[in-house]
Amino acid sequence: MKNTILKHSFTASMLVLFLISFTSFGQENEAKNFKMLYKFNTVKQADNTRFLEVSFIARNKKNKKDKVPVFDAEIQFYNTTDDEDILLGTAKTDDTGFASITMPASHEYVLDADGYINLSAKFKGSKQIKRKSKSIQVKDIFMELDLKEIDSVRTVIVTAFTIDSLGVKNKADNIDIFISVGAMISNMKLEEATIENGTYAYEFPTDIPGNVDRNIDVYTTIDDHDDYGTVVQKNNATWGVYTVKEKNADNTLWSSLAPLWMYVVLGILLGGIWINFIFTLLELKKIKKEGLLIEAENNPEN
Amino acid sequence: MILNNRHKELVKEFSPMLESTSKLAKIWMGFLVAVLLVGFYAFIVQVSQGHGVTGMRDNVVWGVFIINFIFFVGISYSGAFIGGVLHFIDAPWKHSVTRIIEIITVLSLIVGPIFILLCIGRLDRLHYLFMYPRIQSPITWDIIAIMTDLVGCFIYLYLTFIPDLAILRDSDDLKIAPWRKKLYTFLAIGYQDTDEQRARLHKITKTMSAMIIALAIVAYTVLAWIFSLTLQPGWNSSIFAPYFIIAGLYSGMGIIIICMYLVRRIFKLENYLKTIHFTVAGFVLLVLSMLFGYFTFSEYFARWFSHKTHDQALLDTLFTRYFWEFIFANYIGVLVPFGILFFKKFRNIKSITIAAVIAVVGLWVNRYLMVVPTLETPYLPIQDTREAFVHYSATWVEYALSFAGIALFCLLFTVIVKFVPVIPISGIIDSEKKTTTTTNDQ
Numbered sequence: 001m002k003n004t005i006l007k008h009s010f011t012a013s014m015l016v017l018f019l020i021s022f023t024s025f026g027q028e029n030e031a032k033n034f035k036m037l038y039k040f041n042t043v044k045q046a047d048n049t050r051f052l053e054v055s056f057i058a059r060n061k062k063n064k065k066d067k068v069p070v071f072d073a074e075i076q077f078y079n080t081t082d083d084e085d086i087l088l089g090t091a092k093t094d095d096t097g098f099a100s101i102t103m104p105a106s107h108e109y110v111l112d113a114d115g116y117i118n119l120s121a122k123f124k125g126s127k128q129i130k131r132k133s134k135s136i137q138v139k140d141i142f143m144e145l146d147l148k149e150i151d152s153v154r155t156v157i158v159t160a161f162t163i164d165s166l167g168v169k170n171k172a173d174n175i176d177i178f179i180s181v182g183a184m185i186s187n188m189k190l191e192e193a194t195i196e197n198g199t200y201a202y203e204f205p206t207d208i209p210g211n212v213d214r215n216i217d218v219y220t221t222i223d224d225h226d227d228y229g230t231v232v233q234k235n236n237a238t239w240g241v242y243t244v245k246e247k248n249a250d251n252t253l254w255s256s257l258a259p260l261w262m263y264v265v266l267g268i269l270l271g272g273i274w275i276n277f278i279f280t281l282l283e284l285k286k287i288k289k290e291g292l293l294i295e296a297e298n299n300p301e302n
Numbered sequence: 303m304i305l306n307n308r309h310k311e312l313v314k315e316f317s318p319m320l321e322s323t324s325k326l327a328k329i330w331m332g333f334l335v336a337v338l339l340v341g342f343y344a345f346i347v348q349v350s351q352g353h354g355v356t357g358m359r360d361n362v363v364w365g366v367f368i369i370n371f372i373f374f375v376g377i378s379y380s381g382a383f384i385g386g387v388l389h390f391i392d393a394p395w396k397h398s399v400t401r402i403i404e405i406i407t408v409l410s411l412i413v414g415p416i417f418i419l420l421c422i423g424r425l426d427r428l429h430y431l432f433m434y435p436r437i438q439s440p441i442t443w444d445i446i447a448i449m450t451d452l453v454g455c456f457i458y459l460y461l462t463f464i465p466d467l468a469i470l471r472d473s474d475d476l477k478i479a480p481w482r483k484k485l486y487t488f489l490a491i492g493y494q495d496t497d498e499q500r501a502r503l504h505k506i507t508k509t510m511s512a513m514i515i516a517l518a519i520v521a522y523t524v525l526a527w528i529f530s531l532t533l534q535p536g537w538n539s540s541i542f543a544p545y546f547i548i549a550g551l552y553s554g555m556g557i558i559i560i561c562m563y564l565v566r567r568i569f570k571l572e573n574y575l576k577t578i579h580f581t582v583a584g585f586v587l588l589v590l591s592m593l594f595g596y597f598t599f600s601e602y603f604a605r606w607f608s609h610k611t612h613d614q615a616l617l618d619t620l621f622t623r624y625f626w627e628f629i630f631a632n633y634i635g636v637l638v639p640f641g642i643l644f645f646k647k648f649r650n651i652k653s654i655t656i657a658a659v660i661a662v663v664g665l666w667v668n669r670y671l672m673v674v675p676t677l678e679t680p681y682l683p684i685q686d687t688r689e690a691f692v693h694y695s696a697t698w699v700e701y702a703l704s705f706a707g708i709a710l711f712c713l714l715f716t717v718i719v720k721f722v723p724v725i726p727i728s729g730i731i732d733s734e735k736k737t738t739t740t741t742n743d744q
Contacts, residue, residue: 258437266437266446269520273450276513280457280506284491287464287499291492 031128034058034068040121040134046219046234048105048142052077052088054121054134057097069097073123077101080118080135081110088119115139115165116227138229141172145220147204147237154204154239158220160195171198175222181208182217210240308731313473316723319569320470321477323720334713341706344699345420353423355699361684362677362694366704367421369669373553374414374707375448375525376546376665379518380554381407382455384586386515389508394737395582397729398574401462402561405718406554407514408459411452413711420703440528447521454517458510460489464503465728468493482721495728522547529672535612536605536676545597552590553665556639559583559658561715563651565724574725577651584654587661588643595636598668602632612681619675623693627667635664 037057044050054075060066073093078085088107091099099121109117116137125131139162146157156179160172175195179202180187190208193200210216216239222231253259323331348355358365385403388396419425435442467490470476471483493499523543530542539545559580566575605613620628639657642648674694678684684692696704 253438262437266443270446270450273454273513273517276509277453277457280461280510283502283506284461287493287502288491290496290499291490291494294494294496295492 033061035061036070036129036132037067038123038132038134040119040136042119042136042138042229044138044141044229044231045102046232050103050105050107051100052103052119052121053098053100054091054093054123055098056093056123056132069093069095070129071095071097073099073126073129075099076122076124078120078122079109080120081112085120086110109140136229139227141175141222141228141231143220143222143231143233145218145233145235147218147235147239154206154237156202156204156218156220158193158195158200158202158233159198160222161198173197175225175228177220177222180219180221182219187219204239206239206241208240210238210242212242214238214240214242216240308734309469309727310473310475312723312727312730313469313476316725316727317476320720320723327716327720331713331716334709334716337709338706338713341703341709344702344706348420348699348703349425355697357690357694357696357700358421359691359694360686361680361691362674364421364673364677365694366670366696366700367417369666369673370704370707371414371417371421372525372546372669372673373666374410374417374711376522376550377554377557378407378409378411378414378455379451379522379547380551381410381558382451382458382514382518383551384554384558385458386511386518389511394733395576395578397733398571398576398725399558399562399579399583400729401722401724401726402565403558404455404459404462405715405724406557406561408452408455409711409714409718410557411448411455412714413707415448415452416710417703417707440524440531443524444521444528447517447524451514451517451521454510454514458507458514461503461507461510462726463722464490464493465495466722466726468495469727470722519547522550534676535610535616535679535681536672539601539604541597541600545601548590548593548597549665549668552587552594553662555583555587555590556658556662556665559587559655560662563655563658565719566651569719569724571725574730580651580654581649584643584649584657587639587654587658591636591640591643591661594665595632595640598632598636612679615679616675619679620671624671624675627671631664631668631671635661635668639664 035058037055037059039055040053041055042050042052056070056073056075058068058070060068070093074090075093076090077088079088080086088103089101091101093099112118116139118135118137120133120135123129123132141160141162144159146159148155148157158177158179160175160177161169162172163169172195177193177195177200178189179191179193180189182188190205191202193202204218208216215236218235218237218239220233222228224230356365356367381403385400385407388400388403419428422428431442431445435445467486471486471490493503523546526543526546529537530539532538562575562579562583565571602617606617639661642653642657642660678693686692
């Protein structure tokens with residue numbers, strides 16, 4: 001925790017600079033040097049909840065690589081109508097400059113005459129940063145993702161529909177989607193397709209890796225559609241492949257017998273050394289023998 | 303063997319230290335025996351009461367015993383290495399130091415492994431090491447290496463003794479007990495210094511010199527592997543084997559210088575152990591101090607830079623609990639000898655010896671820091687919170703046995719130099735012959 005605070009000390013100090021009403025000359029000057037990048041996005045998630053997110057980043061006007069997240073800025077999210085703005089919730093930007101709320105699936109939005117949900121995210125502003133506001137218009141759409149084995153063929157069936165004001169389901173048509181599977185860092189795209197007449201079927205490959213239980217997450221996504229925005233649906237099946245890498249303990253250090261090369265190397269080393277020792281002792285024996293002969297010559301009586 | 307006048311002169315010169323034992327020498331030997339007896343008592347206490355009387359516990363299972371073992375064995379290997387190299391150097395001054403080095407080599411290889419025996423909890427199961435050896439285990443490699451090296455060093459030492467033993471056998475003027483004369487006769491194996499015998503002895507001594515150099519490197523590498531092949535923080539290092547060899551050479555060179563100084567002072571051998579011997583040894587120590595400093599820095603720097611959790615914990619321990627020991631071992635123990643030896647004006651016998659003493663003590667502390675702090679920072683947290691279980695501290699038993707080991711080394715050294723001349727007579731004569739031949743040739 002302490003490290004995180006230290007790590008973001010610069011960010012935190014920028015915050016203080018931007019958001020709290022200090023009026024020092026230097027601070028004003030610094031704020032002016034930054035352009036505020038304010039983005040608003042919404043995603044309809046797999047559980048039909050709606051995720052609303054703002055990213056609030058200050059970018060240096062001279063050095064565009066110098067980006068500082070705006071921290072602790074209060075963002076208010078609204079469902080805007082012709083008459084009023086209905087507050088959906090508020091959130092403060094975190095140390096990465098993001099603020100988000102998630103609206104429950106059951107929430108009933110007020111639609112405009114064309115059936116659009118009008119959403120907006122507002123920042124009231126401070127003495128250093130001007131007020132910011134962004135709006136998004138999306139229509140509600142429902143997606144379902146079924147994973148079925150049809151005649152032993154693993155099939156991904158995507159259906160999409162809208163519900164009109166009378167509660168009648170209408171098949172969605174001509175909507176681009178892509179199908180992907182969950183992976184370690186980001187999803188891996190498998191197929192790009194278009195939903196025709198409310199449905200699309202896709203034969204799932206048989207060689208996609210899953211986890212140890214062969215579980216695999218399959219996603220279908222409508223990506224930034226003009227009317228529906230971004231919508232994600234997800235399902236799970238044991239369609240993944242899990243190849244168990246057999247790591248049989250070939251480490252013979254733990255076996256009753258050492259690896260053969262060890263015996264060979266040790267044998268050569270010890271053999272070489274002990275042969276030399278024996279050779280030395282044999283040479284000493286010869287020296288002794290020569291000595292005895294000399295002694296015998298010198299003392300023939302003995 | 304027909305002794306010429308020069309032989310007789312030299313025997314006469316060295317005879318006082320061979321024939322009689324001075325009062326001071328007797329007191330010295332008595333003191334060493336007393337230390338040994340205290341050590342023996344400590345050993346009895348340890349055997350009867352178990353290793354609980356030492357500072358070793360569940361985590362710190364290795365203490366000063368293993369440190370002494372590494373230290374002594376390192377000295378031995380460095381002696382073997384330096385002695386072997388000297389054999390190939392054709393310098394007249396080498397004869398004055400070769401025997402000291404050879405004796406140090408063998409004695410430290412005798413004393414060192416005794417500490418392993420003291421470290422083993424169940425000596426009654428010692429024979430299991432030989433009955434059920436695991437060739438995969440570095441411990442087995444070490445046992446094989448030490449035993450082979452010990453045999454090799456004994457043979458080498460014996461080979462270098464033979465000409466002098468023959469001279470002493472044939473010295474009628476030497477006033478020694480008959481049993482000693484018989485022993486010289488037995489050990490001299492009929493050596494008469496004929497051309498044939500001389501050539502034969504020279505050949506095998508040369509081969510053995512090369513052999514013990516290789517053995518020293520292999521054996522000390524294996525000892526380093528006992529540590530570096532385990533995944534303990536502070537041990538698991540790819541440079542441990544060369545680091546060990548350099549550390550061994552550093553401490554070994556220090557011990558050689560100290561022994562040279564003591565032998566020179568005690569036996570008044572200023573004519574044989576001259577300033578040049580200390581200067582050359584000091585220069586070697588200087589180079590080794592630089593190498594040792596370089597390896598030490600590389601070792602700790604890599605650990606610090608990698609920032610692995612357990613390495614970091616070990617370094618924290620070294621820089622807190624063992625701060626002064628760390629400073630002494632790795633800064634004072636390297637930089638002070640380096641400083642003394644680097645400047646020419648400091649290169650005199652006394653200051654070189656002081657540098658050697660600092661290097662040797664520093665190296666011992668370095669070995670301590672290599673063994674104990676690592677065991678005090680295991681991967682799994684230490685469960686028992688009693689101070690004795692968390693932190694190691696040596697007990698009187700360990701100190702008594704450590705000093706007994708040093709006493710044994712000193713006692714055996716004293717006995718050997720009473721048995722054979724500490725400066726090889728045959729070497730001096732060979733050197734003089736060569737000088738005469740060279741002069742005549744010119």
